[in-house]
Amino acid sequence: MPLTTEGIKSSLKQVKYPGFSRDIVSFGIVNDIEVVDSKVRVSLLLPKPDDKIQSEITESVRKVLSKTNGISDFDISVNVREQKSAPGQQIPTEAPAQPGIKHFIAVASGKGGVGKSTVAVNIAIEMSKLVDNVGLMDADVYGPSIPIMLGVNSRPQVTPEKKIIPIEKYGLKLISIGFLVNEDDAVIWRGPMVHGAIKQFIEDVLWEGTDFLVIDLPPGTGDAHLSLIQAVPLSGALIVTTPQEVALIDVKRGVQMFRKLNVPIIGIVENMSYLITPGGETVDIFGRGGGRRMAEKFEVPFLGEIPIDPQIRKGGDQGTPITLTHADSSAAKAFREISKEVLSTIQ
Numbered sequence: 001m002p003l004t005t006e007g008i009k010s011s012l013k014q015v016k017y018p019g020f021s022r023d024i025v026s027f028g029i030v031n032d033i034e035v036v037d038s039k040v041r042v043s044l045l046l047p048k049p050d051d052k053i054q055s056e057i058t059e060s061v062r063k064v065l066s067k068t069n070g071i072s073d074f075d076i077s078v079n080v081r082e083q084k085s086a087p088g089q090q091i092p093t094e095a096p097a098q099p100g101i102k103h104f105i106a107v108a109s110g111k112g113g114v115g116k117s118t119v120a121v122n123i124a125i126e127m128s129k130l131v132d133n134v135g136l137m138d139a140d141v142y143g144p145s146i147p148i149m150l151g152v153n154s155r156p157q158v159t160p161e162k163k164i165i166p167i168e169k170y171g172l173k174l175i176s177i178g179f180l181v182n183e184d185d186a187v188i189w190r191g192p193m194v195h196g197a198i199k200q201f202i203e204d205v206l207w208e209g210t211d212f213l214v215i216d217l218p219p220g221t222g223d224a225h226l227s228l229i230q231a232v233p234l235s236g237a238l239i240v241t242t243p244q245e246v247a248l249i250d251v252k253r254g255v256q257m258f259r260k261l262n263v264p265i266i267g268i269v270e271n272m273s274y275l276i277t278p279g280g281e282t283v284d285i286f287g288r289g290g291g292r293r294m295a296e297k298f299e300v301p302f303l304g305e306i307p308i309d310p311q312i313r314k315g316g317d318q319g320t321p322i323t324l325t326h327a328d329s330s331a332a333k334a335f336r337e338i339s340k341e342v343l344s345t346i347q
């Protein structure tokens with residue numbers, strides 16, 4: 001079989017990014033592949049300078065290429081991506097130090113109403129059934145809804161040292177931007193303010209004992225997001241979408257945004273994928289499969305489909321998440337599978 005760039009690319013999917021279960025192709029590390037007759041040139045682009053990671057990846061790529069039939073000669077070049085910042089905004093070069101938190105997982109969407117917060121809550125709960133020390137940060141300045149979804153009415157206490165003590169609910173440590181602002185103020189938030197609040201949430205909240213922090217980001221992919229995302233050393237991001245074409249356009253923007261910031265995309269979640277009628281029939285209300293198609297197109301993992309289930313909405317309104325009240329439902333099972341995938345990707 002003649003050598004093709006596609007063939008080489010798919011062989012390179014065997015190479016995992018050090019410390020992750022994800023491969024370097026889906027992380028966007030493989031920047032270019034050139035094939036001329038039996039000669040192959042692979043150019044790698046690393047998100048940040050790191051000699052150890054660079055040599056591990058290069059060595060693994062070398063191994064794969066030397067085992068590939070038909071290659072007479074190969075060349076591997078490595079470059080490091082320039083650290084870009086959004087124009088006109090102050091962005092720290094270093095994310096704030098945070099003792100304790102090992103993994104930051106962002107839940108993002110191009111627009112509101114697709115179920116981003118629902119996914120964040122239920123993923124956090126499912127993760128906490130599998131691992132200890134999960135926290136949840138509601139950073140959606142435009143519509144902080146997680147306290148309601150978890151049935152939290154109280155506000156966090158502050159220590160004499162002015163550290164905020166997160167609320168504990170259902171075994172999760174929770175902090176919400178809704179605790180700090182009035183609902184009416186949320187609409188006037190601007191990028192730098194959001195950025196400051198997130199930074200404060202990382203630095204001034206007592207997260208000790210939190211290993212995994214799920215972050216419900218504000219919807220959108222604009223400049224404010226670039227700045228916000230850079231305030232947190234994200235381990236990876238989930239992109240939530242509904243199946244309609246109009247929603248899928250935002251997936252592309254989301255993928256581009258995280259790639260620009262070198263944040264690994266853990267995968268795409270399709271919410272409101274289908275409805276199961278009381279008679280047991282499956283109906284695709286908004287169409288189905290768009291999330292999977294987008295994932296294939298952008299070469300990121302597809303993590304699962306969450307059905308429309310009235311219990312999800314009820315649970316959200318009443319502060320009783322479906323993953324706790326109806327753990328055997330199809331929806332809860334879908335959240336469980338996604339959580340497993342998230343954990344295996346980031347650990």
Ligand SMILES: Nc1ncnc2c1ncn2[C@@H]1O[C@H](COP(=O)(O)OP(=O)(O)O)[C@@H](O)[C@H]1O
Nearest residue numbers: 112113114115116117118307308309312313316
């Ligand atoms: N799969 C689903 N089935 C039924 N209702 C859902 C589902 N996903 C989300 N909802 C409901 O839709 C509304 C919007 O979801 P939410 O998570 O608040 O979206 P976002 O955070 O993206 O704005 C909420 O009332 C929520 O309970």
Ligand SMILES: [Mg+2]
Nearest residue numbers: 116117140145
């Ligand atoms: Mg929300």
